[in-house]
Amino acid sequence: MEIAxxxxxxxxxxxxxxxxxxxxxxxxxxxxxxxxxxxxxCFLLLKAPDLAIVQIVVETITLxxxxxxxxxxxxxxxxxxxxxxxxxxxxxxxxxIVVLFYFFRMAIDSLDVFGSGSLRMAGxxxxxxxxxxxxANLVTGVVxxxxxxxxxGEATVLVTAVLGVLTILRIKGKK
Amino acid sequence: MKxxxxxxxxxxxxxxxxxxxxxxxxxxxxxxxPGGGFAGGVILAGSFILLILAFGSDFMHLTKEEAGSTLYExxxxxxxxxxxxxxxxxxxxxFFLNWLPKGNPGELVSAGVLPLYNIFVxxxxxxxxxxxxxxxxxxxxxxxx
Numbered sequence: 001m002e003i004a005x006x007x008x009x010x011x012x013x014x015x016x017x018x019x020x021x022x023x024x025x026x027x028x029x030x031x032x033x034x035x036x037x038x039x040x041x042c043f044l045l046l047k048a049p050d051l052a053i054v055q056i057v058v059e060t061i062t063l064x065x066x067x068x069x070x071x072x073x074x075x076x077x078x079x080x081x082x083x084x085x086x087x088x089x090x091x092x093x094x095x096x097i098v099v100l101f102y103f104f105r106m107a108i109d110s111l112d113v114f115g116s117g118s119l120r121m122a123g124x125x126x127x128x129x130x131x132x133x134x135x136a137n138l139v140t141g142v143v144x145x146x147x148x149x150x151x152x153g154e155a156t157v158l159v160t161a162v163l164g165v166l167t168i169l170r171i172k173g174k175k
Numbered sequence: 176m177k178x179x180x181x182x183x184x185x186x187x188x189x190x191x192x193x194x195x196x197x198x199x200x201x202x203x204x205x206x207x208x209p210g211g212g213f214a215g216g217v218i219l220a221g222s223f224i225l226l227i228l229a230f231g232s233d234f235m236h237l238t239k240e241e242a243g244s245t246l247y248e249x250x251x252x253x254x255x256x257x258x259x260x261x262x263x264x265x266x267x268x269x270f271f272l273n274w275l276p277k278g279n280p281g282e283l284v285s286a287g288v289l290p291l292y293n294i295f296v297x298x299x300x301x302x303x304x305x306x307x308x309x310x311x312x313x314x315x316x317x318x319x320x
Contacts, residue, residue, distance in 0.1 A: 054217070057221070140211050
């Protein structure tokens with residue numbers, strides 16, 4: 001399973017890199033879709049169907065919206081040569097990659113095996129959740145009962161985002 | 176935005192209702208099967224977006240739609256907060272208290288207030304995503320007029 005997830009993650013990285021460098025914006029948007037749908041397969045392999053459903057639906061809707069936006073505006077991306085500051089940025093990012101890789105390598109040694117450490121925290125939730133909440137789906141019980149504040153925060157963030165979109169995009173005032 | 180051909184319009188008319196029903200199914204069975212308010216709400220918004228993309232923006236009066244979806248979105252988030260506060264008023268005075276009777280786990284009417292949270296969060300997510308899409312369509316056409 002880890003090999004399959006590694007292959008899919010590699011494909012996602014290739015898709016993201018292609019999306020940055022594509023000249024046609026429509027193909028860049030489609031390449032962004034590789035990242036989202038690869039994440040769906042990763043969630044399914046890790047046995048998280050709730051997250052997979054949410055991810056596949058949200059990815060489809062955002063892809064449709066972005067394709068509609070790209071088809072309405074221009075499809076060409078402006079290209080500019082990197083100047084002196086551009087090479088400086090490349091060198092800085094290479095140094096940062098080496099430093100981050102070194103410290104992540106150090107941090108991996110002190111981590112638990114994948115999937116074993118988090119169960120200590122989730123143990124009380126898994127044991128008594130069905131009796132405490134009455135919900136057959138454990139995820140809904142955690143999301144709306146134990147972690148209700150998180151869900152309220154997410155819903156508030158969505159409302160605030162919609163208010164921001166309406167405020168920024170509205171050019172003529174209401175009569 | 177212009178509409179599409181007759182074939183696309185007829186297929187959309189057949190499919191959009193089923194997509195809408197599937198979204199309602201995912202929301203209502205959120206406490207039994209995978210899915211829930213967020214996923215079902217986005218599916219509901221998807222059926223509306225399908226119709227708007229197929230029929231173009233002339234077919235429906237989209238400005239009126241946008242006013243309605245904004246209203247439903249604000250009402251739904253208000254009801255979520257109201258349900259959370261109702262746990263504070265009734266019973267053990269805890270925010271987000273599950274104060275309704277639990278019932279048998281696995282039945283459709285069970286789990287106390289969790290299905291109500293699912294329904295209101297589903298309405299809220301559906302109308303927010305529909306509002307964002309409508310804003311992208313409407314305000315661009317206001318400029319070109």
